[in-house]
Amino acid sequence: MSKTLFDKVWDSHVVRKIEGGPDVFFIDRHFIHEVTSPVAFLGLKNRGVKVLYPERTFATADHNTPTINQHLPVEDPLSANQLKALEENSNEYGISHWGLGHKKNGIVHVVGPENGITFPGATIVCGDSHTSTHGAFGAIAFGIGTSEVEMVLSTQCIMQPKPKKMRINVNGELSKGVTPKDVALYIISQLTTSGATGYFVEYAGDVFENMTMEGRMTVCNLSIEMGARGGMIAPDETTFNYLKDKPLSPKGEEWDKAVAYWKTLKTDEGSTFDKEINIEAKDIEPMITYGTNPGMGIGISKHIPKAEAVEGGVTTFKKSLDYMGYHEDDAMVGKKIDYVFLGSCTNGRIEDFRAFASIVKGRKKAEHVTAWLVPGSHEVEDKIKEEGILDIITEAGFTLRQPGCSACLAMNDDKIPAGKYAVSTSNRNFEGRQGPGSRTLLASPLVAAAAAVTGVVTDPRELL
């Protein structure tokens, strides 16, 4: 019987099926960080249970770490306490720990793939909804709650009903200035933030086949923003080339064996999906959001829609525009901005910095703009320096910060002040997401760069 990529990976990890209930689902790789794991470890202690497979769990500190002066003690006592808890719990249970200051430290969804912890056909979870990122490798990867973190630590399993399947095909060629971020924001704007709830997505078509691993990670990362638990892309030569020789990737004969298996991980012809969506690449232009959820996005050259033209409640839509200080039918181009954030598990990889540099090269940061450029990991930071990107951005008046989640969720000091506008390459524009009262415009690194040098929302195609 023909099977989808998702079926193949899911079905091979079901330990037990419960009649009228969820599947007992085995997890190959488990990432933990300082925010959603402490209570899970507390649960283990209360039950007097050990970690079943410590070698399958990987800890990194990222959510509330500072992005300057990382060599100094963390000032916020609550953050410091969580970081200490992660370190102590990891040590106590024999879990690998890449804490602040460790050369492998960085955002969990950046360092996992970089080190070959992520691999095709794996099941991967983390107490973080953007775990969907790892689906770029043909893995089933999704976010879980803290109770489930405790389940994985103690039994390497969680209990999950099998989601429905959706395939999103994007075919054709992307236009100039259109990046993987724009593809994802476009899909979300079409589907809304709940359009894929209950589904697991497979992305297929030319556009994803021709995309780099970094781009695929950006797309899969944003799957959760349309409500999907995760999204995945069939592994191919691009995937294998990326993973080859990564520190924890299989080596020698093991590698050959692995690749032979990974090559079987694709959707068989004749497989069916519960829902299928077709999109033409040529319909996508650089995107920007104007509201308070990631589905409220439009092509950058367009005007904010009228409430009646949008699916959903008028009250909710108007509340959102009020919060943003915007009005129906406003043009987005030309809107003044105060902050720019380049980084996060969505767009904190080397390609994102290359894209940013391609626009700011030979230009200057707008005087009134505060820009936070935060690499996703030390490895990204090193490449920025090696490739001369640091020189380009420094020349243009920008500085580089140290790795972490930073202003994406503003758990550390990187908070956008109330009322200020930030063009952000992160993943959520919810009210107060980047700091109480902050106003977020989600966009690609190119759009962020264009805004950073002009001080207003600008179509990046004019600067390329």
Next chain:
Amino acid sequence: MAYDKFNILTTTAVPLPLENVDTDQIIPARFLKATKREGFGDNLFRDWRYNSDDTPKEDFVLNNPIYTGKILVGGKNFGSGSSREHAAWAVYDYGFRCVVSSFFADIFKNNCLNIGVLPVQVSPEFLEQIFTAVYDDPKTEIEVNLPEQTITITSIGAQESFDINSYKKGNMLNGFDDIDYLQNMKGEIEAFAETLPL
């Protein structure tokens, strides 16, 4: 963590008729810094509930003494966004045992079921009926009957049935959690792990 058993809940309800209520509103990220599960109810809907100087915002429903009860009624796509279980903890810790909406985000729904908050999905029409009934008379009681899987607006007798899988239903009725179940099948899990290709 153990929670109270859920059987039949009859109580007034708190209406929040907004769509896409995300977990950053339910509990903002800056309140996720605890290493224990304590006190999250104080920060439930923090930025909608309080001004920046910590004074209550009078127009927010949780600050309106007319509306009380153990059921929170929200608009479509409730709980979207982050996987933070803290959002479900905040709802529970504040005193809600049930959230009613016409549509729930996946992870939030799952987290609720894992900690003893019952998510009840109703039709958009029934949701409107609840809002209308509660606004007409804030003392209106809603009955959520888990054994029968029904929800009733007692004042007008309107009733709808809701879905829950039988495994999770059993857990909620008995106050069990998944870890108890998984702990009892460790041998089976270890044998399974041996068979994986990598």
